[in-house]
């Protein structure tokens with residue numbers, strides 16, 4: 001079946017915000033006397049806030065009561081919001097605007113498939129909202145990645161079959177989500193590898209529609 005729709009994860013794919021999520025997790029761990037090195041970034045990436053906290057606690061051995069967890073989640077989000085307070089077009093990765101312009105001009109339908117509650121804010125501040133027919137965010141789905149819900153809802157709202165959609169992802173949890181939804185996945189990875197992705201790009205810079213040939 002030919003590709004008709006493109007569904008983009010947001011954080012770490014279109015905008016340089018994954019680093020701010022990690023900075024907020026680092027700050028939380030630091031409050032509990034633990035220094036998170038960069039090795040913790042991947043397991044915390046692309047999953048829900050709540051799931052990331054549980055993984056952080058598992059990996060570090062920090063323990064929290066139920067109430068402490070709720071407070072920690074609030075804190076993490078306020079720090080994250082503090083870090084992205086001044087976010088603007090400059091946070092959009094190189095080549096993204098040109099690629100979105102190109103695919104829109106070629107008639108592809110486009111969606112955001114992110115489970116972040118902060119997606120709309122980021123899209124507005126970075127000027128990206130206008131490129132998308134549909135925005136699926138944390139308020140529209142109940143099951144976080146790696147569950148396929150976010151991408152299945154994206155395809156449904158684009159009025160396409162999942163097999164007609166290609167997903168752009170930077171996190172293993174998101175790749176698994178899209179694969180379970182039976183979609184092709186283009187991994188976006190600065191290192192050039194992403195487990196499970198059908199293809200991997202390191203940048204949108206210079207990318208054209210040939211990347212959508214499968």
Ligand code: BG6
Pocket residue numbers: 010011012018021044045046047048049052077114115116117118119138171
């Ligand atoms: C994803 C991020 O887009 O959204 C994750 O990759 C984050 O790191 C998740 O945990 C939830 O985001 P938020 O903004 O609702 O805490």
Ligand code: MG
Pocket residue numbers: 009010011012013018046169170171174
């Ligand atoms: Mg991401």
